[in-house]
Amino acid sequence: MKRKIRVLIAKPGLDGHDRGAKIVARALRDAGMEVVYTGLHQTAEMIVKTAVQEDVDVIGLSLLSGAHMTLFMDVTRLLKGKDMEDVLVVGGGVIPEEDIPALKKAGIAGVFGPGTRIEDIVEFIRKNVKR
Amino acid sequence: MYEKKELNKIRDKRVDWEENCYSNMAKEYPERKIKFENLSATKIKNVYTPEDIAHLDYIKDMGFPGGYPFLRGVYSTMYRGRLWTMRQFAGFGSAEETNQRYKYLLEHGETGLSVAFDYPTLYGYDTDHPLARGEFGKCGVAISSLQDMEILFSEIPIDKVTTSMTINGPAAIVWGFYIANAENRGIGKNTIGGTIQNDILKEYIAQKSFIFPPEPSMRLIVDTFEYGFKQVPRWNTISISGYHIREAGSTAVQELAFTLGDGLEYVKSAMERGLLIDEFAPRLSFFFNAHSDFFEEIAKYRAARRIWAKELKKLGAKKDRSLIMRFHTQTAGCSLTAQQPEINIVRVTMQALAAVLGGTQSLHTNSMDEALALPSEKAARIALRTQQIIAEESGVTDTIDPLGGSYYIEWLTDKIEEETYKYFEKVERFGGVISAIEKGFFQREIAESAYKYQKEIDEKERTIVGVNQYKMDEELSVPILEMDEKGEHRQINRLKKLRKDRNQSKFDRNLKRLKKAAEGVENLMPYILDCVHSYATLGETCDVLREVFGEYKEPAIY
Amino acid sequence: MNDIASRVLKGDPQSVARLITLAENNSPEAIGAMKDIHLHTGDAHVIGITGVMGSGKSTLICELTREYRKQGLEVGIIAIDPTSPFSGGALLGDRIRMMEFATDNGVFIRSMGTRGMLGGLTTAVYDVVEILDAAGMDIVMVETVGVGQAEVDVIKIADTTIVVLVPGLGDSIQMIKAGVMEIADIYVVNKADRSGVEQTLAEVESLVDIACTNRDRKTPVLTTISKESKGVVELIDEIDKHKKYLKKSKMFEVQRRKRYEAELVEIIRKRLMNFIFDESKFKGKIESLIDQISNKELDPYTAADEILGKILR
Known part of the structure; x- marks a missing residue:
């Protein structure tokens, strides 16, 4: 049997713009994945602990407040501490081009800005999921 | 609006045209699309004629600008007298930096200020709260106390310039900062003007910056209504907002219906408190989105005015000032693309023009780089210049409601009104606005529309230039705004010092009194102002209210 | 002993989570570990919670969890949402309401899709209950959504089955028709601040009267307002009472036998089906x-x- 991809869609930080997170969650469901959604205002600790319990293959972080440099990196740092580096982490939101190299270096494998086709996110996950 | 005989003639002629001209030509040159639909999925006909507006009674359904039902405009002179207020939403980093930006914008001809607060402020947390981590000054300016407000408006003539503040959950407290700052500068409460957004219902529905549950939130809002018309008469104590509902992915019709529904809910709450409708209704204002479907947007604003006037009349309002819907407009942030950012200037121009043709009272035009980062100074200036061109070069401001009477516009205005009333009925079946929020009705409707819109773009049924058509490889060369990295540190130190230096016993006493009042039924504004004056911070004051009111948790809706 | 099994018995959350995934995916690796842990199970009290959408189950589970945590008990929660029959994917959203426990080490929450089993409980639920039990959870709550096969199945796993109703919804009548009403050990009328609560109570109580005429235990009907934490302590009391009743009346063994019977049938069915169809x-x-x-x-x-x-x- 083909293993189902499990994804955690999380909204770190304080912004309440969940339009993108919800669209991506639904699209991943429609692509046959199991999607756990955390809701708003999650700390990095909450996200990582949820990822552990749900044993997800992918974490999708959505943030539109501009706090991505701090909060996305909090998540990848905690994952390293938990020996969960094999979880694919992707991020989306209003993210300036110049921030992307640093985010990738910190372990955010894919960064998706406004205007991304959902299909591209689905494909990226299918191609890059590590387990 | 037409003689029956005349209409029959028109109909015959149209049928003939359909059968002999249009369909013949369409055989040779087929229609470009399988279906012509606007963003609200309304089918658009090939041509509109007097038949489509024959049912309208000019005097009753359209009237004249400044008169019932205010379809054609809320003031009789409209832009021939005074242009709309050019009000650019701005705020980032520390109070010092934003103060500089305001001065810059005013120097370049902006006529009103509009404050964007950062997320911790919007949620009623001080900058040094753990949940504020990484958020300082990112999406707006951080204001944690009266002291920050003093810095934000230093050297700005707040007795002359009006200020709009996008703040909801903690609106009463932040408004308190503004009032207290004016008082300390010797400016009377009755001379300051501006708006607080203060619209919690759309937070539950779309924007999600809420703090307290609906009931105490509604109480705080009615408190500001009451305090406002008695003490700060030039202030709009609410800006009932569809903007965020639209940004969350709704259609134009949903934006209008949900916003007007929220508005009526506030009116009813205030009336239940015993406030007189003609006292508070003149201070209600609205805030709409200007999206990309040009005519639909214009029709939306026109329908909004007519429905509001009708509904307020039904609720017993007598004064014209109570019946008129004054609104602010912002061009659609969600329509901006990160790809080929310069072309956003064109989008913004079209959207702004729709707002002006729709009769807005004030306008914010987005900067081209907003899908990438906070607007740079240059991008913000171009956005302002866009408004100035529409106002002073284009000539569209020379006559009032220039599209009034267009068969298409009047038909579409009617159609939007009809669809809006259908939504009112649905919400009624859910047991009213708050009950529908708790059951996730609005959230589900919006999520559904957002998903459909995205699918249409992905499947190229809807063209977004630069995104799914006319793409190009490009080097992104938009200059990004640099923020003062020491701002956060400075702010935290300032907070620490403030907490140490203030008169502790006065502070304690005022917070205790606020708590007691919150447990009762009194108007909380005077108590909040006392706390503000004793330099209680935003977080401290909100914590008192959180303790009494509890915190709202959203229902889980996809 | 299997490596992952020994770590599960120590309560290591990562291993618990991983073994659940293996079991869900019918992985052969899971079988060895499941064999090893069985000896260490049976202590957790399993509570099944079922009711129509919007009846406030998740909020009620939060309230129960908060109370159990106050008593120092460890809680496992299994939240089940339907898998889309079209895409095979699922949106697992029950966790949103439970995020307050996201940093509490004494609470383990796992979301599951119903996957292949049309409308019913995913077969892996039996495994997940055993895993959480073996990992030392004192209470395991299983939440299911909707009205259908899953609700009837939940009784086979649960020691105590709670059916949650809300006032004024025609759905409660539908539940009776679906036979779901008969499975309850405790009824909860939640959102009891709503109008129509008296009528719903009367309806349920009259049903209980008919159903329990020849039984030694009458199914209790409680009211709660879970968003105000009202009635939660009383509900926990009733759960405890039911547990004691099960033990005293030897019903406990009967109930557990039912669970193992269902589990055995399920494992045979699953392996047979895999053998034939895979x-x-x-x-x-x-x-x-x-x-x-x-x-x-x-x-x-x-x-x-x-x-x-x-x-x-």
């Missing part, structure tokens, strides 16, 4: 049989005999 040697055979049935060359019973004949000799 093995490539049968694939072509089945396809050609379906063709023959479609062409009326064969009837479905004879076709089944052809397959089963090879196994059941």
